Amino acid sequence: MKIGFIGTGNMGGALAAAVAKSEEKPTLLLADFDVKKATALADSLGATVADNLTLCKECDMVFLGVKPQVLPDLLKEIAPVVSRRGDVLTLVSMAAGISLEKVSRELGCKASLIRIMPNTPVSVGKGVIVYDTLNVSAEKEQTFCRSLAFAGLVEKLDESKIDAASALHGCGPAFVYLFLEALADGGVACGLPRDVALRFASATAAGAAEMVLQTGKHPGELKDAVCSPGGTTIQGVRTLEEMGFRGAATDAVIAAFEKTLELGK
Helix, strand or coil: CCEEEEECCCHHHHHHHHEEEEEEEEEEEEEECCHHHHHHHHHCCCCCEEEEEHHHHHEEEEECCCCCHHHHHHHHHHHHHHHHHHCCCCCEECCCCCEEEEEHHHCCCCCCCCCEEEEEEHHCCCCCEEEECCCCCCCHHHHHHHHHHHEEEEEHHHHHHHHHHHHHHCCCCHHHHHHHHHHHHHHHHCCCCHHHHHHHHHHHHHHHHHHHHHHHHCCHHHHHHCCCCCHHHHHHHHHHHCCCCCHHHHHHHHHHHHHCCCCCC
């Protein structure tokens, strides 16, 4: 099986690295306008560098890791090859805000299409990838999911919800990093060394998230379990509430969602 990646930036490169580890053991072909970047990644993964059209001619599946504003020109370039190959080739788009219907329209031909929205933690195997399909067989969909097994959670979601999911899981890591940095700043203010504070804040966040995932309990219930009557934690929670922490986090996701809708216009 051959899998190609057009665009080997942070996200494309991270997904290529995850696919390289999959049980499918695919042959990887990489393309990027920055040939040096593609070559460096290819050397690390045992992949081959080629051009866009070669990838679409030879691969069974091609990930399109380009920005939304670049995608239309790329689709026009590869459309003749895609048209000739029919449903033999599956295209996987990760352009924010660009629907499957719009990709199909830009191609001008029927094609097997998957739209995904991954997040950056795929680079450490702890990412979230939501996806939906158009003209993709069950067998091809299963192959797609197996190929990304080492990237993290891969979950199908109706396309109408993908932009909302992207605002949460796609942008969310940046919000979490901001919170971790702030927690560490608090630890430093209280006397901890910076490296210790960052390590403790990160491990605490990872552990708290895992508690939610493993127990299935509502975060509010888990929060209440930490807040002893008259204790220290409830005073910290009170301060966060007074400063509008909950509303700010909600508004951050909404702002990201609204921007995603703009990108799709």
